Amino acid sequence: MMLTESLRDPFAHLFADSDQIEVKSAAGAAFRQRRTTADRVRAALMGLTGGFGTLLSHEEKAWASITFSGTRHEVVLEFCGIDAVTGGEALIERLPDHEFAIPGQLVADATVTKVDHRFGAMERLEVTAVLLLLDEG
Numbered sequence: 001m002m003l004t005e006s007l008r009d010p011f012a013h014l015f016a017d018s019d020q021i022e023v024k025s026a027a028g029a030a031f032r033q034r035r036t037t038a039d040r041v042r043a044a045l046m047g048l049t050g051g052f053g054t055l056l057s058h059e060e061k062a063w064a065s066i067t068f069s070g071t072r073h074e075v076v077l078e079f080c081g082i083d084a085v086t087g088g089e090a091l092i093e094r095l096p097d098h099e100f101a102i103p104g105q106l107v108a109d110a111t112v113t114k115v116d117h118r119f120g121a122m123e124r125l126e127v128t129a130v131l132l133l134l135d136e137g
Contacts (some may be wrong), residue, residue, distance in 0.1 A: 052087030088125040
């Protein structure tokens with residue numbers, strides 16, 4: 001007998017009972033969708049509001065200069081009701097000095113460019129925030 005020969009049947013697994021075969025696949029596991037930079041920006045802004053607010057729009061535009069490249073994000077959030085408006089006011093207060101932790105990105109500038117605050121039976125606040133992100137690396 002040669003050392004490379006085996007007395008074991010190499011095709012035995014094809015004819016074995018399927019109950020004896022261990023399958024390691026992710027068929028039953030839920031796949032997690034990869035988060036984009038825009039998703040991370042929205043999540044960071046919602047974190048500053050305490051989870052209040054509704055996303056009305058989000059525009060992302062690529063930009064580049066001689067030395068830097070990145071993206072500009074314009075996010076419009078709406079806050080309806082007294083508790084939500086308080087969250088919106090927290091966003092306005094904390095946004096300019098907030099240290100963002102977005103992987104692969106450096107937030108160069110974060111400003112509130114527009115605020116529409118309406119009083120009445122249903123208090124409403126609409127905030128437009130602009131973030132300028134630089135690609136790290």
